Amino acid sequence: MDKRLYIDVHIVQTVPPANLNRDDQGNPKEAYFGGVRRARVSSQAWKRATRTAFAQNAPEQDHATRTKRIVAELAKRLAARTALDAEQSARLAAKLLEPLGIKEGKKAGDTAYLLFFGYRQLEDIVDLVADQAVDLAAMDDEQLAAATKNLPVAQKLQSGHPMDVALFGRMVADIPSLNVDAAAQVAHALSTHAVELEFDYYTAVDDENLKEETGAGMIGTIGFNSATLYRYATIGLHQLVSNLGDTEAALDAVEAFVQHFARSIPSGHQNSFAHRTLPSLVAVVVRDDQPVNLVSAYERPVAARAEGIAETSALRLASEYERATRQWGDAPVHTAVCHTFAPEGETAERLSSAFGTQQTFPKLTVGLRATLIELVKQAG
Template identity: 40%
Template sequence: MSKNLYLDINILQTVPSSNINRDDTGSPKTAIYGGVTRSRVSSQSWKRAIRLGFQEDSRDAKWLKGFRTLKGVQLLIKKIQELDNTISDDDALERAKAVFAAAGIKLKKDKDTGKYLTGALFLISNGQLEKIAKIVLDSDGIDKETGKEIKKALMEEQSLDLALFGRMVADNPDLNVDASSQVAHAISTHEITPEFDFYTAVDDVKKEGSSGSAMLGTIEYNSSTLYRYANVNVLDLMHNLGNEDLTLEGIKLFIKEFIMTMPTGKENTFANKTLPQYVMVNVRDDTPVNLVSAFETPVESKGGYVQKSINRLKDEYNRTLKYVDKPAFDIELADSDKKIVDEQAKSVTDLIDQTAEFIKRELNNEDSND
């Protein structure tokens, strides 16, 4: 296929008092942008929420299940013994260790548990585990040819999170997987002021006549209207997943989870789960475009930020048309008075279905032209 195909997702979402993504001191993450302090939620935090969303939706779909873990050896042992329950624990361990050695991935023995761990988090799919376990059980040992099969298996049967977010393997760069998606750090469209909640807890079984609190402390929080952005290189995703049907299903799931999920930091304290106020999806054939520059000058308001942020986003969208082609496909989900593009979705499901249908037509058109 010769033509590029990029999916852009732009979201505005207002979040009340919250601390959904903390730094090392427990404070909400922030960023300086346009000379002022913004609320920030890291891309890693939101990707984690998306991955958990995939797992909740996975049912029995092996291609949706990925594990980012130090305990790949234990996962492989479990899979080997699932396929052949006559394999002893010691035998399964030795075979699993041999697999990681053949793949060029170093292991270390945990001092406390005695378990073998990878030196860094390693992302492996359920499909890869099953394929490698079958290779191990079908072979008499891990020779050079079997080692090649194992390395090949670690590049196939990719889970959706692996195909989207990629994998870096310092021990063996041959096992690296290029990400087909980029997720930006979400930032507020406006300046924020950090706030502090002083809280106390009273002992319900305290001595009669005594006063004071059994516990007290402070927690930092803020509230904000966030601009969120992510993109997908459709052809790279199809390369990683291996076929068109999985690619289209993966795109639908990614759009859904990016819209609907939220990091869970301090959610029991603040009950801050909200839904977006505005969603715009673009499909482009030239380059992905992050519209965050709409908010380089912070939005100022005493009557809410959402509508002014949508107006800014609209201006920025129109400004970019001086530099890039108009998207091949635009659709938005918003109230009727918040329009930026002409195509309106009736629901999240409608937005997802229309986007996937357009991408499917584009892929089919290119196939017919090859």
Template identity: 40%
Template sequence: MSEMNRIYVDFHVIQTVPPSCVNRDDTGSPKTALYGGVRRARVSSQSWKRAMRKVFNEDFRQENFGIRTKRIVSLVETEIRTLQPTIAEEEALSLAERIIKLCGISTKKENDEEKTKALFFISKTQVHNLAAYIFAHKDDADKDIKKEAKKLLNQDHSIDIALFGRMVADEPTFNADASAQVAHSISTHRVDNEYDYFTAIDDLAPDDNAGADMIGVVEFNSSTMYRYATVAVHTLAKELNDEKELTAAAVKEFAKAFIQSMPTGKQNTFANRTLPDAVLVTIRRDQPVNFVGAFESPVRTTDGGYVAHSIQKLEEYANKIYTNYVDTPEHSWSIGMGDEQNNVNLKELLQSVHDVLLEDFADMASSGQE
């Protein structure tokens, strides 16, 4: 693919996360990572992508998004009964099980329900297409249904499948390449975990009871984090059947979700609802570039804060990368950064990204580069 056909949108965020336990490991401790020889706070990409998908579901039409579940047989059965209200429940279930198995997806009985062995990411359009097809061809031979069924399950991906990909161990032909990559977020500086010791008292305890009825400890930390994500827009457009408006809208919603979302670990305990302190969004044609190297040497501060120093290091590192390795981005927008010329608010940033992508699509179409 030529460079002119490639479009990458990079997202860089500096964000303060107050005392919290946003993302925990198997022991309940906040996740951390060693980077630059020191311990950093960390939030996994999986955790932040989950938070982003929840924002998607609030702001986008539901039919554009998929479902991650073991109960795809039940989904197809329900759709068959919606399309054909007079069909018997047993027949609908039998047809649903049949087409899922013909697709090559392994299932097993759990509590009298047929489920896939692993979570399966499926779009609502794919559920509808499978249900409609199997009902219309229920009298056909299995060999005649199998090929078309697999085709239906491998097209009309939802936006979140196109963005985050799909992996099916049983049937790799259903794998979908992710158009987006989300890095693990790490603090720009060293962190040390702390402990919140708490007690609780029984409201009905007798007056002479001076002791606590519950004692516990919650581990937490606080940090200023660097967050990074990128979207290969040309790949996303291909996964979305080259629907240009939908692709631009999907990138706009990805940007909003990445910037505004927050994982919900221990949220009721810590109310860690912060927004970014600084955002840099760029559109490139050569390759995506993660600027985490700006913080390999941890930020140290003498004035009690990390945000301003983190923003400064990010800007300096970006300029070094542009000078030595890659071209300056074709388009760039920032919130809360030092470049006053490109500083915008969030609403302006989102609309600008959307409009520039549509202009790029139009230019490629007129030049025959699609």
């Protein structure tokens, strides 16, 4: 696909007291922006939440994993599909991966870094040796190395990427041939307003305390904040098609990403705060020039008003989008919006003026796919 198409996803979401993403002190991550301290959720945290949602909604063979234990994962599949025992499978798996030049980790059997790959890719590697596994296991180390060094193991990891790897990419610094350019970029989520770090002082009572005993069985503190967040991500459809090698699969991946990025949330301290919410607004903008993050709408922090911070944040987003497209002469090829604000009034009117008629989220995703199909056809 030669034509460049970017799918920008803009989200406004309010989260109650929570600690979604901890720093090295165990407190919610923060950042200074516009001269004030903001709540922050790292891109890595929300990408992991999105990947976890993928896994919950896809067959196991389509799952991906990021781990130092690729040898053990491959050995497990060899043992399941051949007559080899655990020790023989581990030895064969190590020899199959040895020609790749992956550095060994400090712990036996581990790699020095996390590798991101799909379960189906491991099954493709097993396919290379399944019929001759017993014969290979009977060879000495030198013979086995010679028999496996020319097998197309690297090619299996370079193709047939699962959706996760195609979207988020893979970086292996010392083996550039295994690198996959990410098709998606995810920004750090920032609160649209200033925040203050707060602490929950809690106690836990020992249920078996005798009546004459006093005091708590445990005390502690958890840092938290509450915030209305601006979240942003973008997908390069052209890169996604290149990574997956199939336009239909790329369209499936776009739809899955928009669905799960919007609905997912990091799980930090979720049992303490039950913080899961849905966005107040999701706006999708398809562009053929470049992706555009609209966080500049909140460089001046939003102040509390009668209509609430989320609604004010939505109005700011619409204004920033209209101002940016007008001043830069941009002409996005598709816009759509889903929001939960009152259907009548200034906010609904402003959002419709900027992004089009309000839609339900299912209609938004269906309409996005239909538009992308048409754009791909036009691109030839």
